[in-house]
Amino acid sequence: GAVVSQHPSWVICKSGTSVKIECRSLDFQATTMFWYRQFPKQSLMLMATSNEGSKATYEQGVEKDKFLINHASLTLSTLTVTSAHPEDSSFYICSARNTHAVGYGYTFGSGTRLTVV
Amino acid sequence: AQKITQTQPGMFVQEKEAVTLDCTYDTSDQSYGLFWYKQPSSGEMIFLIYQGSYDEQNATEGRYSLNFQKARKSANLVISASQLGDSAMYFCAMRENNHGQNFVFGPGTRLSVLP
Numbered sequence: 001g002a003v004v005s006q007h008p009s010w011v012i013c014k015s016g017t018s019v020k021i022e023c024r025s026l027d028f029q030a031t032t033m034f035w036y037r038q039f040p041k042q043s044l045m046l047m048a049t050s051n052e053g054s055k056a057t058y059e060q061g062v063e064k065d066k067f068l069i070n071h072a073s074l075t076l077s078t079l080t081v082t083s084a085h086p087e088d089s090s091f092y093i094c095s096a097r098n099t100h101a102v103g104y105g106y107t108f109g110s111g112t113r114l115t116v117v
Numbered sequence: 118a119q120k121i122t123q124t125q126p127g128m129f130v131q132e133k134e135a136v137t138l139d140c141t142y143d144t145s146d147q148s149y150g151l152f153w154y155k156q157p158s159s160g161e162m163i164f165l166i167y168q169g170s171y172d173e174q175n176a177t178e179g180r181y182s183l184n185f186q187k188a189r190k191s192a193n194l195v196i197s198a199s200q201l202g203d204s205a206m207y208f209c210a211m212r213e214n215n216h217g218q219n220f221v222f223g224p225g226t227r228l229s230v231l232p
Contacts, residue, residue, distance in 0.1 A: 034219050043208060043222045044162075091160055097218055106152070106220070108162035 002028050002098045006109025013084055013116055021079045021112045023094030029074035030096035035067075038091040038111075047092075050077040084116040120144065121209050121223035129229050130199045137184070138194045138226045140209030146170075148214040151192040153183065156206040156225075165207075168192055199230045 003026040013019050023033055031052045036044040048069050049057045056069035066088075068080040077096075081088055093111040122141045130136035142151065153165040168176045168183045176183040184193040196203055209223040 032218055038160075043224045044220075046219050046221075049217065049219055093160070093162065095162075095220075106164070108154075108164075111160040111162075113160065 002096075002107040004030075004094065004096050004107045004109045006094055006112055008112055009110060010113040011115070013114070015085055015116055016083055018080055018082045019084055019114060021081075021092055021094075021114075023077045023079070023096065023109050025075045025096045025098070025107075028096075028098040030077075030098065031074060032097055033071060033077040034095040035069060035077075035079050036093045036095065038093060040091075044093065047079075052077075081114065084114070086116045089114055089116045119223075120221045121211055123207075123209055123223040123226050125226045126224070127227045127229070129231055130196075131231050132201060133198055135195060135197045136199055136228065138196070138207050138209075138228065139191070140193055140223060141189070141191045142209070142211050143190065144211065144213050146213040146215045150212045150214070151183070151185070152210040152212070152220065153181070153192075153194045154208045154210060155203075156208060158205070162208075166194065196228075201230050201232060204228060204230045 005024045007022045033050040035047045037047050038044050046059050047062045050069045050071040052071045052074050058064045071077040091113050094109040097106050120143050149170045151168045155163040166176050166178045166181045166183050168185045175185050180197045182195045206225045206227050208225045210220040
């Protein structure tokens, strides 16, 4: 079945540094990937839709200069949290749609737990 | 307004019993998809079951079935013969086909299976 690899699974960084999270579709091409953020005991909130070869579409309230998204190939999207602060600590998870899959075709990565100290 | 409502923040069920997790949704689209995901403490999102708005029969996947009542805009998940490993967060989600490809998730229900 379709597999989405997300790396790293967890990261601790110092306040003010930047962190890059990778989301890679391993056995299919994904023209569109999605980035979500999840606070403890809460649901997933869509941050942005990442489109291969074009600019990401950000949801209202999400700072595009802080959360840089690059979708340079059909199998890789990256989310960079720039100048991270403790309030950016959260669980980030990506999703990709395999448009050739029967029916739904959405697959999630395993998530990245970011802790900013 | 909330597009996906899950009114049960937490549910308990005895092992081997069946449990129903509620989900109601709000959309003006005629074409949409409804999904249920399981999220264990590890954080991964595990796809369970899908129901298309035009599907006339309720979806079933092993021990999971979806009680789809279109007129009431509800898509409840039924888990039969609960197992201890079913303890997790469960999210109902909707994709509105005329509003892009992204999902809207409900707030989730934490299911605890008791031995």
